[in-house]
Amino acid sequence: MKKGKKIGIYGGTFDPIHIGHLVMAEQARQAAGLEEVWFVPAPIPPHKQGVAASAKDRFTMVERAVADHPSFRASRVEMDRSGPSYTVDTVRLLCREQPDTRFFLIVGADMVLDLPRWVRIEEILASVEVIGLMRPGVKLDMEQLPDHIKDRVTWVKEGVTVDLSSTWIRNRVAQGGSVRYLVPEPVRQYMEAHRLYESG
DSSP: OOOSOEEEEEEEOOTTOOHHHHHHHHHHHHHHTOSEEEEEEOSSOTTSSOOSSOHHHHHHHHHHHHTTOTTEEEOOTTTTSOSOOOHHHHHHHHHHHOTTOEEEEEEEHHHHTTGGGSTTHHHHHHHOEEEEEOOTTOOOOGGGSOHHHHTTEEEEOSSOOOOOOHHHHHHHHHTTOOOBTTBOHHHHHHHHHTTTTOOO
C-alpha cells in the first residue's frame, strides 16, 4: 500500500454546494486522516439529466465554499476535460500525475451501494480506497455489496448527518425562500448576485 500523501476526492455536481457537503468532507478528512480534500465538480454528470447552473458558476461556488478551510481545495480536473465526467477517468489521471499519493473517494452511503454499477469499478478500486458516509434515509445493507468492494470501503458511522440536498436548495430559492446558513455565506451571496435558481 502506498504511504504518500493522503488526499480525498469528493466529486459531484454541487448544484449548489451546501453545508451538508462540507460536513461530510470534514468528517471524512478527520476519520481517514486526510491531509487534503479535493472537491471535484462535474461539468457533464453522466447520470443526471442536466444541471441548473453552469459549470463555471458551480465551480466558482465550490471555490468560495472551501476558501476558508486550509485543507479543502477546488479541483478543475474534470472541468478541464471534455465529455462526461466518469470517475474512472478522473482516478486514472490523478494517479498518473501523482503516483505516490494515496487517494480516497468520499461518497455517501447511497452511492456506496451503487458502486457495483459504476463504469470500470474494478479499475477504480485497484487505485483508490473509498470512504463511505451515512446519509439520512439510507438503510445500510452491506450484504448487497460483493466482497471485493466491501473490503475497500471504510465507513464513517458515528458522524453527523445533514438532511439537505441541492434539489431542496434550488426549490427553496425558486419559491423565494431563504437559504441563509444552509449554504456558506459567500455561496449565498454569489447565488443572489447572479440570480441563480430564481424562478422567472
